[in-house]
Amino acid sequence: MINTRVTFDTLQSLYSSKIEAYMLNVIDQTIDDERAVLNDAIRHSLLNGGKRIRPLLSIASHSLFSNKVDQILPLACSLEIIHTYSLIHDDLPSMDNDDLRRGKPTCHIKYGEDIAILAGDTLNTLAFEILATHLDSFSDSSVLTIIRMIAKNMGIAGLVGGQVLDIKSSNSTADLNHLNNLHQKKTGALIQLAISSPAYLHDADPGVIKELELFGSHLGLLFQIIDDILDVVGDKTMLGKSPGKDQVLNKLTYPGIMSLDDCRKIAEQEKNKALDNLHRIETIYHYDTKELLAILNFTFDRSY
Ligand code: GRG
Numbered sequence: 001m002i003n004t005r006v007t008f009d010t011l012q013s014l015y016s017s018k019i020e021a022y023m024l025n026v027i028d029q030t031i032d033d034e035r036a037v038l039n040d041a042i043r044h045s046l047l048n049g050g051k052r053i054r055p056l057l058s059i060a061s062h063s064l065f066s067n068k069v070d071q072i073l074p075l076a077c078s079l080e081i082i083h084t085y086s087l088i089h090d091d092l093p094s095m096d097n098d099d100l101r102r103g104k105p106t107c108h109i110k111y112g113e114d115i116a117i118l119a120g121d122t123l124n125t126l127a128f129e130i131l132a133t134h135l136d137s138f139s140d141s142s143v144l145t146i147i148r149m150i151a152k153n154m155g156i157a158g159l160v161g162g163q164v165l166d167i168k169s170s171n172s173t174a175d176l177n178h179l180n181n182l183h184q185k186k187t188g189a190l191i192q193l194a195i196s197s198p199a200y201l202h203d204a205d206p207g208v209i210k211e212l213e214l215f216g217s218h219l220g221l222l223f224q225i226i227d228d229i230l231d232v233v234g235d236k237t238m239l240g241k242s243p244g245k246d247q248v249l250n251k252l253t254y255p256g257i258m259s260l261d262d263c264r265k266i267a268e269q270e271k272n273k274a275l276d277n278l279h280r281i282e283t284i285y286h287y288d289t290k291e292l293l294a295i296l297n298f299t300f301d302r303s304y
Pocket residue numbers: 049050051052053086087089090095102159160163186187224227
């Protein structure tokens with residue numbers, strides 16, 4: 001019998017080349033000889049083999065409503081561009097001070113801190129330019145809605161606010177609620193937006209949007225718990241960055257406040273809650289969630 005199960009590898013082989021081509025094209029259009037070093041720094045950080053989980057999530061969520069993948073690429077790639085800006089800035093000496101990212105020297109190691117800061121700034125604004133310009137398959141009002149949501153959640157209410165909590169927290173001040181709140185903002189907000197934004201663009205039933213948002217929130221926490229576990233048990237080749245950094249920096253992490261077994265238990269709880277959301281989307285609203293399921297399984301299985 002033919003195995004029709006969709007896996008993360010299936011999604012990568014179906015969609016990665018489209019994602020890479022879209023981002024390459026966007027960067028090529030901004031090429032400017034006078035500022036070649038900035039373009040080099042952007043290419044180095046953006047086009048360098050990330051897993052592309054966030055764009056794949058947007059494509060997977062869009063697949064509930066349409067099979068026209070090209071329509072959603074501007075959103076999918078904008079979110080990967082924002083993610084890349086956040087990684088460049090997170091790696092800076094004044095933040096996590098990392099030398100290695102995706103198996104290569106970090107942006108500031110290769111191009112200097114000044115250019116790395118500017119590359120991050122450029123990517124952040126480029127993402128919003130793409131969102132405002134290229135989502136032409138959707139209504140203006142739905143595009144405005146998601147731009148507003150993304151802008152809000154990439155600022156103090158989400159990514160930046162979560163990063164501040166991360167910098168200013170340590171394991172000695174930790175409890176699970178604080179940790180969940182921090183990661184819901186820092187990592188979860190972008191993941192949640194990748195999943196919910198396509199539904200807003202398609203003016204989906206509010207019940208479906210709610211389930212997708214809850215799914216995104218559970219997947220976001222699961223993603224961070226697994227990332228924390230991998231920082232303890234992973235190696236440099238697998239992670240593409242130095243392991244053990246969280247402990248060196250006295251970061252507030254899940255393994256910092258509980259055993260690895262307990263981390264895996266709460267990861268499993270988040271996975272099961274996310275599965276319940278998918279089940280309801282399938283049974284109540286009759287959408288096919290196999291692509292979202294593939295990404296959920298991949299995220300959970302990474303630390304085993
Ligand atoms: C500097 C404003 C600002 C925010 C930084 C996201 C973030 C906030 C920092 C990243 C630090 C970090 C390693 C967080 C853990 C979760 C995470 C984002 C991991 C990396 O994402 P992957 O695994 O990486 O999707 P690839 O390389 O595959 O894209």
